[in-house]
Amino acid sequence: MTEKDILLRKISTYAFAIYDLHLFLDTHPSDEKTAAKLEKYRAELKPLVEKFEKLYGPLSLKNENSNRYAWIQNPWPWEKEAN
Numbered sequence: 001m002t003e004k005d006i007l008l009r010k011i012s013t014y015a016f017a018i019y020d021l022h023l024f025l026d027t028h029p030s031d032e033k034t035a036a037k038l039e040k041y042r043a044e045l046k047p048l049v050e051k052f053e054k055l056y057g058p059l060s061l062k063n064e065n066s067n068r069y070a071w072i073q074n075p076w077p078w079e080k081e082a083n
Contacts, residue, residue, distance in 0.1 A: 014045040
């Protein structure tokens, strides 16, 4: 396995654990021990993602636009005049 593969596997492992803990907390919202573990895993995942993205590029699309519905605004691409 390459360094990239190892790093991606670590990221996938943390991401899965975080997702699983979220599901558990949906049914056990007052479980402070699990909530603390979730925050710990998030903190451990962040530098791994940053390292991967610095070395190999983004892992996911990030919408920097704060307006979720900006794509709805007029004019639509086919309504613009040709140059």
